[in-house]
Amino acid sequence: MAGQGASGAAATGYRSLTGPLLLPAWAMIGIFLLLPVLLMTVYSFLTREFRGGVDWTFSLAAYDRFLLSRGLFGDEPPVLEWTYITIFWRSVWQAGLATLICLIVGFPTAWFIATRPLRSRALWLFMITVPYWVNLLIRTVSLRFLLRDQGPLNDLLIGTGLLDSPLRIINTNLAVQLGLFYSYLPFMVLPIYAAVERYNFALSEAAADLYASRWTTLREIVLPVVRPGIIAGCILVFVPSLGAFLAPDLLGGAKTYMIGSLIEEQFKGSQGNWPFGAAVSVILMTLVLIMLLVYARAQGRAGVR
Amino acid sequence: MAGRLDIRRYPGFAAMTVLCLTILYVPLAVVIAYSFNASTSLTNWGGVSLRWYADLFTGVEAPRFRAAAWNSITIASLAATASTIIATAAAVAMVRGGQFRGKGATFALINLPLMVPEIVTAVATLIFFSTIGLMTGYLTILIAHITFCIPFAYLPIAARLEGIEETFEQAARDLYATRAQAFRLILLPLLMPGVISGFLLAFIISLDDFIITNFVKGAGMETLPTAIFGSVKQGIKPNILALSTVMLTVSILFVTLSYFVNRLGQRSRA
Amino acid sequence: MDEVIAVRQGVKRFGAFTALAGVSLTIGHNQFFTLLGPSGCGKTTLLRCIAGFEDLSEGAILLEGRDIAGLAPNLRPVNTVFQHYALFPHMTVAQNVAFGLKMQGMAPGPRLKRAGEMLELVHLSGFADRLPSQLSGGQQQRVALARALAPSPKVLLLDEPLSALDLKLRQAMRVELKQLQEETGITFVFVTHDQEEALTMSDRIAVMGAGEVRQIGSAREIYEAPVNRFVAGFIGETNLLPVRVASFAGGMARVVLPGGHQLTCPAAQTAPTGTPHVSIRPERMTPVAPGSGDLDASVERLIYLGTDLQVLARLADGTALHLRMQNSARATPPAAGSTIGIMIEEGAARLLAD
Numbered sequence: 001m002a003g004q005g006a007s008g009a010a011a012t013g014y015r016s017l018t019g020p021l022l023l024p025a026w027a028m029i030g031i032f033l034l035l036p037v038l039l040m041t042v043y044s045f046l047t048r049e050f051r052g053g054v055d056w057t058f059s060l061a062a063y064d065r066f067l068l069s070r071g072l073f074g075d076e077p078p079v080l081e082w083t084y085i086t087i088f089w090r091s092v093w094q095a096g097l098a099t100l101i102c103l104i105v106g107f108p109t110a111w112f113i114a115t116r117p118l119r120s121r122a123l124w125l126f127m128i129t130v131p132y133w134v135n136l137l138i139r140t141v142s143l144r145f146l147l148r149d150q151g152p153l154n155d156l157l158i159g160t161g162l163l164d165s166p167l168r169i170i171n172t173n174l175a176v177q178l179g180l181f182y183s184y185l186p187f188m189v190l191p192i193y194a195a196v197e198r199y200n201f202a203l204s205e206a207a208a209d210l211y212a213s214r215w216t217t218l219r220e221i222v223l224p225v226v227r228p229g230i231i232a233g234c235i236l237v238f239v240p241s242l243g244a245f246l247a248p249d250l251l252g253g254a255k256t257y258m259i260g261s262l263i264e265e266q267f268k269g270s271q272g273n274w275p276f277g278a279a280v281s282v283i284l285m286t287l288v289l290i291m292l293l294v295y296a297r298a299q300g301r302a303g304v305r
Numbered sequence: 306m307a308g309r310l311d312i313r314r315y316p317g318f319a320a321m322t323v324l325c326l327t328i329l330y331v332p333l334a335v336v337i338a339y340s341f342n343a344s345t346s347l348t349n350w351g352g353v354s355l356r357w358y359a360d361l362f363t364g365v366e367a368p369r370f371r372a373a374a375w376n377s378i379t380i381a382s383l384a385a386t387a388s389t390i391i392a393t394a395a396a397v398a399m400v401r402g403g404q405f406r407g408k409g410a411t412f413a414l415i416n417l418p419l420m421v422p423e424i425v426t427a428v429a430t431l432i433f434f435s436t437i438g439l440m441t442g443y444l445t446i447l448i449a450h451i452t453f454c455i456p457f458a459y460l461p462i463a464a465r466l467e468g469i470e471e472t473f474e475q476a477a478r479d480l481y482a483t484r485a486q487a488f489r490l491i492l493l494p495l496l497m498p499g500v501i502s503g504f505l506l507a508f509i510i511s512l513d514d515f516i517i518t519n520f521v522k523g524a525g526m527e528t529l530p531t532a533i534f535g536s537v538k539q540g541i542k543p544n545i546l547a548l549s550t551v552m553l554t555v556s557i558l559f560v561t562l563s564y565f566v567n568r569l570g571q572r573s574r575a
Numbered sequence: 576m577d578e579v580i581a582v583r584q585g586v587k588r589f590g591a592f593t594a595l596a597g598v599s600l601t602i603g604h605n606q607f608f609t610l611l612g613p614s615g616c617g618k619t620t621l622l623r624c625i626a627g628f629e630d631l632s633e634g635a636i637l638l639e640g641r642d643i644a645g646l647a648p649n650l651r652p653v654n655t656v657f658q659h660y661a662l663f664p665h666m667t668v669a670q671n672v673a674f675g676l677k678m679q680g681m682a683p684g685p686r687l688k689r690a691g692e693m694l695e696l697v698h699l700s701g702f703a704d705r706l707p708s709q710l711s712g713g714q715q716q717r718v719a720l721a722r723a724l725a726p727s728p729k730v731l732l733l734d735e736p737l738s739a740l741d742l743k744l745r746q747a748m749r750v751e752l753k754q755l756q757e758e759t760g761i762t763f764v765f766v767t768h769d770q771e772e773a774l775t776m777s778d779r780i781a782v783m784g785a786g787e788v789r790q791i792g793s794a795r796e797i798y799e800a801p802v803n804r805f806v807a808g809f810i811g812e813t814n815l816l817p818v819r820v821a822s823f824a825g826g827m828a829r830v831v832l833p834g835g836h837q838l839t840c841p842a843a844q845t846a847p848t849g850t851p852h853v854s855i856r857p858e859r860m861t862p863v864a865p866g867s868g869d870l871d872a873s874v875e876r877l878i879y880l881g882t883d884l885q886v887l888a889r890l891a892d893g894t895a896l897h898l899r900m901q902n903s904a905r906a907t908p909p910a911a912g913s914t915i916g917i918m919i920e921e922g923a924a925r926l927l928a929d
Contacts, residue, residue, distance in 0.1 A: 013484045013647065014401040021398035022411060024391040025455060029414050032452040033426065036433035040425075043432050053435065105328075108321035115313040124322075126564055131329040133560040135513045137530045138549045142332040145339070145541050150348045152335050182328065189325075204312040214315060243422030245516055250537065260424050260516075267431060267520065274432070281428045288422055472661035475628055478648040479655045480675030481726065490674075494665045 037285070044279035054274050062279035084262070084280070091258040094173070094248075095241035098180035099188075102237045103230065105181075106188035110229075113189070114196035125193065132186040140246045143182055147175055147251070171253030179247030180237075187236035195229025228299060235295050239288050259284055333553060340546035347543060357547035364544055366536065373532035376443065377512055380528065384450035385458070385508035391451070392458035392503055393496070397488075400466045418453040426453060427520035434521060441523030449521050450511045457510045458503035461567075465499025498566050505563040509556055578603050579639060579730055579762045580625065586633035587620050587786075594620040596786035597634070602730070602764060602779075607756045609765045611773040612783035613809065618766045621783075622732050625764065627651045638729065649678070654723035655732040659739060660715050662707035668694070668718050669703035675726040693721040696755070713744045720752075724759060733765045737772060749775050770810050774798065782806050802843040803928045807854035814860075814896050815852045820926070823847075828926040833892050836869045838919065842926035852927050859923035860898040862886065862909050868916030872896055874909045884908050888915065 014021070044062050047055040069081035113124040131139065146153050147169045154166040169175045203225065207217040223230070245260030252258070259280065266277025340358075344351025361370055395415060399408070418426065426449075434445050473495065477487040493500075515530040522531060529552060536545050578601040587595040595617045602608045610618040623629045625636060627648035635642050643651055654675065662671050669690050676686040694700050697717035707715055716736060723731055733752075737745045753776045756763045767773055773780050774794040781791045782805070790797055790806045801807035804815060818830040821837065828842040830853060840853060865871055872888035881902065886909060888896045898917065900906055909915045 013478070014397055015403050015405075018398040018402035018405050021394040021402070025395040025415055025459075026411070028391060028452050029417055029455060032430065032433070032448055033417055033421070034414065036429035037421065037425070039436060040429040040432050105321055105325050108315065108318035109325045111315065112318045112322040122568075127326060128329070130557055130560055131333065133509050133513075134333065134553050134556045135515075135530060135549075137513070137515045137533060138336075138553055139332065141533065141537050141541065141545065141549060142336040144537075145347075145546070146332045146335050148347075148541075152339070155348065182332070185325065185329065201313060208312050214312070217312070218315065239422065243424045245424055263424050263428060267428065277428060278432065281425045284422055285425045289420065292420055470659070470661065472657045472659065473663060475626075475648070476655065476657055476661040476663070476722075477674070477678075478628075479626060479653075480722070481649045481678035482674075483649055483678075484647075486678060491663055 040278045041282050044275055044282045046275050048273050048275050050270065059275065062273075062275040065276055066279055066283070087257055087259060087262055088283075090256075091242055091260075094176060094180065094256070094258060095238050095244075098177055098184070098241045099234050099238045101177065101181050102185050102188040103234060106185060106233060107192055107230070110189045110192035111196050114193050114199075125190075128189050129186055136183055137246060139182060140179055140250050143175075143179055144170065144250050147178070170251060171256070173252070173256055175251040176248050176256045176258075179251040180241045180244060183244065183247055184237040184240055187240070188233040191232035191236065192226065192229045195226040195232075199226055231295065231298070235291065239291065242288065243284055336546050337550050337553070340543070340550040342543060342546075345543065347541065357543045358551075360544045361547055361551070366544060369527065369532060370529070370548065373527040373529045376446075376527065377529040380443070380447050380450055381508045381511040383447055384454050384511040385504050387451045388454035388507045389458045389462075389500060389504040392455050392462055392507075393500055395455075396459055396463040396466050397492075400463055401471070415459055416456050419456050423516045427517040430517060431520040441521050442526050445521045445523070446518055446526070446528065449517050450514065453514075453517065454507035454510055458507040461502040461506065462496065462499040465496055465502075469495050498569065501566045502563050505559050505566075509559050512552075512556070577601075579606075580764070581637040581640075582621070582625075582634070583637070584634035585621065585624065585631045585636065587617070587624060587629060588632045593786055595624070595631070598783075598786070598788050599634075600781055600788055600791060602762060604762060605760045607753060607763045607765065607776055607778045609767060609773040609777040609780045610783055611767055611770060611780050611809075612789075614768055616783040617786040618768075618783050619734060622655075622734055622764065622766050625730070626653055626655045626732050652726075652729045653732060654726060654728040654730075655734065656716075656719045656723045656736045658734045658736065660707075660719040660736075662715055662718055662722070664707055667704050667706060668699065668710070671707065671718055672722045672725050674722065679726060689725060690721075693725045694718075696724070696758070697721045712740055713748070716740060716748065720755065724755075724761065728761065730762045730764055733763060735767055736765075737767070737769075745772075752776060774810075782809060784809070800841065800925060801854060801927065804852055804854070807925075807927060812857055812897070813854045814857060814898075815854055815927075816894060816896070816924075818851050818853050818926070820847065820851050823926075830924075830926060832870060833890050833894060834870055838869060838924055840924040840926055841922060843928040845928050847926060848929050853924040854927055855919055855924045857885070857897050857899040858883075859920040861918045861920075862898065862900065863916040863918045865914045865916045868918040870896075870917040870919070871914060872917055873914050874911050877908055877911055888917070 043054055045058055045060065047057045047059040047061065049055045064078075065081070066084050067081055068078040069083075070076050070078050109128070113121060113128065116124055145151055148154070149166045149168060149170065153169075154163070157163040157167060158165075169178075199222065203221050204217050207221045208214075212220060243260050244258065245264060248256050248258040249261055249264075263277050263280050263284070265271075266273045266280070339347070341353045341355065342351055343354030343356060361367060392415075395411075399412065399415075402408075413420075421429075430445075430449050431441075434441055439445055469492070473491050474487045477491045478484070482490065513530065514528075515534060518528050519531050519534070522528070527535070529548070533545060533548060536542065580602040582598055582600050585595050585598040586593070598617070598621060610621060612618045620629060624631050627643070627646060627650075630645060635644060637643070638651065638653065663674065666674070669687065672690040672693050673686045676689055681689070691700070691703065694703060697720055699714060699717050699721070702710065702714065702718075707718065710718065716739075719736065737748055737752075740748060749772060752763070752765075765773075765776065774797075777794055779791060780794060780797050782789045782797060784805045790802050792800070797806060798810050801810065801813075807813050807815065816833060818832055821829040821831055823829075823842060823846050826842055826844060827839060829837060829839050830851070831837055832853075838853075862868075870890060872890050874886060874888050876887040878885040878887065879902075880899075883899045884902050886898045886900065888898070890896060896917070900908065
């Protein structure tokens, strides 16, 4: 049966059509995404024009501003500028924490669903995915509504006498964390579920047979085997959390300022700085692409396709 | 006793699942419940009423919402249709086209919208449109939506196509069907569940998008998410809860539909 | 012109892999022709080249004398029964059977009538409005046959069509397939790796190995007069004994068996290359008293097979040998460890070409 896969192409006759069939996709994504991303990179090396936009002269000012501080009037010797690195660091930290929380909640959930009988499994899975398809903005708004100082949660806590004064959650890191968790949890559950569903439970039985306890089995056998699913889930949560805009913007405050808001601000009104916004975007994108590349290499080495 | 021996069972995992679902659904449930609140104040419960739903159609913000809804729905329909057609063509080439040069690169390109952070896509698109001098507005939103919806439509279609044995088309060709007839009479009907899923997902994704739309919409142009965002920035009002409930219901309806179409498709394949 | 299909020096390469290494054969009218061989021997590839799903890298395929290279499958008057039938799941049985006729432009009336006739031919008249998924494996098989036969092709190609059925059904279908071929008068080209299937149905068999045709002949010729070690070993059980050729002329050879005994046996047309071997079927040797047969061997093990007994023996030079004897009260089986003589039936040994 060797070569049947390749041969089929001749049989159904699409081989000679691949060009025309792919042209629309190439054109749309090539012109309206790839080209813009390249143009954005160019913009990050241009000079800022006030009132938005750019002046087409080469400049490293955007990256310089990101990394170095030259005093209020720009005449002091450059020192490392911490403002933006701190924002990046905070974003990485927030996204990492959100990923960890999603993993802690998501793994047991994925495991539980994957071990349900086949009939009910689809329903459980469906219930996990439905909220994902609800508008992210609406989900974030609903969380903000729930957590407000005079919101239903505080009403309940005060009403039942558990608290005297409202819990101030909005504008804290906790609120942002909750928002990120709420936004991206299904991204963690689904790939882990897929991995657990393929997991051969005879391995657990073999481990139990060889005197491993339930939790030892989980640590020594299950986790290593389903690791590709866990890593995929972590990436799918971490990457969008890193560039998240809505959760920090609607749930957080000045102290929870993240990359997404920083970028957005550079394109708003006359205080904007397009080259700087482009530069921050380039840095964010590079960070993400490097992670995806490392992940793809690791997957490739693990023999997963 | 059976539970003790079941190696699939871990204590606490069920509780975690329930916690998980609770966290996912409670905020939505609360919004739905409060959208029926008769009181003008968000905090006090004033009995059940549909006044905020009526407000969506008659209130001060009604014209704004109506325009935004029209934009959202037409953009989502057009973007989903276009991206589904583009994705179907691409999937046929990728799955049925055999090996060709640049296949890996093409796959990466199709999935590029999923790999680039949304905010970066938004920035890049804005810069692009502003450079070529295209006035931001309906058209720019539509183009951006078609572009990032392509991978969402592509994934279910390609998955379905991979599950369809090539022998069906070969049998058709063997029985004197031309390539076009084999596509129209055999492949397309078998692929339909994937195409419908792809369309529905693309539709929801377009309807949901806030960040990219917010960057490329230009002044005076609104879709539902940007309109809601604008309102919420000035504080959550009850009419927003009603509007959210409507959109939430529509989304859930669509996903449920897509779920059943898929189930039906699986049954027909067996 | 006598043949429907002629393959001339057909070569098919997939990248570095050569699936067909120069195949030549002709297939006559109204024939049940089988391509038999182990998996990977190129038989399916050859079938797909005839159907038009592949094109030969070199050589030619002639259909009634016309070169069909590069012709799309829909332009070849040849139909296929696929291994897993490939019945269109979204069409009824009748729609499936009528599909080819519809593509050929036949009007709805006549084509439904023809579909009905075809279903009658395969004994499925009552099933016209069912969906394929509502049929059993055997019924699906018949629909696939009816569908492929409906347009009255010049040649019907069958790609291991019985492999998905269970044993009982498979055996019943063999007879039916042969009958169908005789009734319709259409040439069947049947691909299988199952030698029993090939022997029971075929008018002619081409045994294939490693992309080449190793022997073409009737079932009897291939079983009883294999020309090379591959065919002798692939069809049925056999013993291959290394021999020395004393003389070779006119299809007969005088060979010296291990142990020194001489034997005259039929041989292939060409003189053997490399180490010459004779092939002897296990059921055509009988144990006799030591010294009184053609060979002497020591019995290593007796295996009880119900109707038969298998005797595993070894010659003095170490060559292993097995023979079969009927399990009857009259024959006393030799004891394990004893030495026996072995009598080879007249004409049972055959000198192979390689």
